[in-house]
Amino acid sequence: MNTHPLHPLRAVTLALALLLASSAAMLAQASVVITGTRVIYPGDAREKTVQMTNQDAFPNVVQAWIDVGDPASTPDTAKAPFLINPAVSRMAPGSGQTLRILFTGSGLPQDRESLFYLNVLQIPPRNVAKADRNQMLVMLRNRLKLFYRPAGIPGSPEQLPEKLNFSLVQSAGGWRVRVENPTGFHASFGSATLSVGERQWTLRTSIVPPHSTAEWTAEKPAALPVGTPRLHALLINDYGARVDVRHDLPR
Incomplete structure (x- = not known):
């Protein structure tokens, strides 16, 4: 060798x-x-x-x-x-x-x-x-x-899906999905979409480091129609499996 x-x-x-x-x-x-x-x-x-x-x-x-x-x-x-x-x-x-x-x-x-x-x-x-x-x-x-x-991180990675916070941010320049990760673990995503009624947008996801915030934008931005925005994301766990994360996002 x-x-x-x-x-x-x-x-x-x-x-x-x-x-x-x-x-x-x-x-x-x-x-x-x-x-x-x-x-x-x-x-x-x-x-x-x-x-x-x-x-x-x-x-x-x-x-x-x-x-x-x-x-x-x-x-x-x-x-x-x-x-x-x-x-x-x-x-x-x-x-x-x-x-x-x-x-x-x-x-x-x-x-x-x-x-x-x-x-x-x-x-x-x-x-x-x-x-x-x-x-x-x-x-x-x-x-x-x-x-x-490290061994001393509070909580566990299995709790990550329920600990993440998602919100819709709207401004004159458009809208974004904000992801807040209050845990000591990285949140890695395979994909995410936002839908309102029959309309759906693919989001540009990113890994969200511990104790930080990320904002996702649509690959093809457009104004949101009337209705409840619904987020569907696939969170990747320690074993490479995709975990469903779904939230309704108040406007």
Whole structure:
């Protein structure tokens, strides 16, 4: 196993990773599959493990690193307070690999989660049979949310759907849906719509950090007709499942 960083490949890696995928798309397309859609790192744990499987009929090299929220990060520029072992590994066809993640920092808030991102880059081999021809080396990158969760956060993530507050904000410039998260957990959404009668608008959702507020706008804004606005959102839980959240919003 070669554990040295792949410096000559990094420029190509970054360009291809940015062009090819968001993390959700890569989870569906990459042949190196990661178990789960997010990583929860308990603050009182010595380490967290993540399982990968190579579903290809050929070996892949996998490189992993964690960043603080920069999609353009590389192993050289990532500054997250975590150590991954192995950082680089060769996965044989049909084999599995366990990543060990260790928290190496200090000073993070203890009353709320902190958000980081786990990057897993898949580097396939060159086709030796066509070595005399030009080849394009396509690298795929998964990017998963990693939540550092201290043990002392009040409440539980299962209570999140009932703790969130939703309201309708109207002004001369239009309307928005305000989401208030009074908990110490991140609220991550898969989608959300607002409807009045038979009319419906798809909302531009965002993750709502702990003890903060976000405002969502419609993808195609239009005036609201007479009637009760009804919100339907899909909240993503620790297991990647969608949880229905429905509220009537007073005008």
